Amino acid sequence: xxxxxxxxxxxxxxxxxxxxxxxxxxxxxxxxxxxxxxxxxxxxxxxxxxxxxxxxxxxxxxxxxxxxxxxxxxxxxxxxxxxxxxxxxxxxxxxxxxxxxxxxxxxxxxxxxxxxxxxxxxxxxxxxxxxxxxxxxxxxxxxxxxxxxxxxxxxxxxxxxxxxxxxxxxxxxxxx
Ligand SMILES: Nc1nc2c(ncn2[C@@H]2O[C@H](COP(=O)(O)OP(=O)(O)OP(=O)(O)O)[C@@H](O)[C@H]2O)c(=O)[nH]1
Ligand SMILES: [Mg+2]
Numbered sequence: 001x002x003x004x005x006x007x008x009x010x011x012x013x014x015x016x017x018x019x020x021x022x023x024x025x026x027x028x029x030x031x032x033x034x035x036x037x038x039x040x041x042x043x044x045x046x047x048x049x050x051x052x053x054x055x056x057x058x059x060x061x062x063x064x065x066x067x068x069x070x071x072x073x074x075x076x077x078x079x080x081x082x083x084x085x086x087x088x089x090x091x092x093x094x095x096x097x098x099x100x101x102x103x104x105x106x107x108x109x110x111x112x113x114x115x116x117x118x119x120x121x122x123x124x125x126x127x128x129x130x131x132x133x134x135x136x137x138x139x140x141x142x143x144x145x146x147x148x149x150x151x152x153x154x155x156x157x158x159x160x161x162x163x164x165x166x167x168x169x170x171x172x173x174x175x176x
Pocket of ligand 1: 024028029032123124
C-alpha cells in the first residue's frame, strides 16, 4: 500500500466522497483493513437501530479523502456502501456472521447500499475461500442490490485494492 496504490485509488474515485460503513464481527480484520487502505476514516460506533447492542463490533465510516471528511459522528440517514468483513478462518462463528449480515441488510438506512464482502484472513490455514464464504453467508439470497465478494488478507494487503476497484466501478456506473 504505497504511494502508487494511493494514486491509483485517488484516480479511481476522484474526489468523490462516499459514506462507507465497515462492519463485521469482532476480530474480523476491520481495523487492519482500514489501516492498509488509503481511505480516510473516522471511528465511530454503529449499532443496528432496531437492535441496539447487537453482538457486533461494528464501525465506521468514511470519506475517500480524509481531508474532506467533515463529519463529527457517524449517524447518517443513508449509507452508500457497506463493507462486510469476515474472518474466513473463524468457521465456528460463520452462522453468527451470516445472521448479523442479513439483519444488517434489513436496516432502513442501508437499503440502497452496495455491499462488498471481504473474505478476510485468506493467509491462514483452514480459511474458507470466496465460494465457501458466499455459501455460508447465503449471499445469493441478496435481492435487488449490487454485491460482490473478494478474498483478502488484510495483513498482507492482498485483495483490498481489487475490492475497492469494484466499488469504484460500481459507484461510477450508478450503483449505490
Ligand atoms: N492472519 C491474518 N490476521 C489478520 C488479518 N486481518 C487481521 N488480522 C488479525 O486479526 C486480529 C483482529 O484484527 P482487527 O483488524 O483488530 O479486527 P477488527 O475487526 O477491527 O476487530 P474489533 O476491533 O475487535 O472489532 C489482529 O490480530 C489482526 O492482526 C489477515 O488477513 N490475516
Ligand atoms: Mg477494530
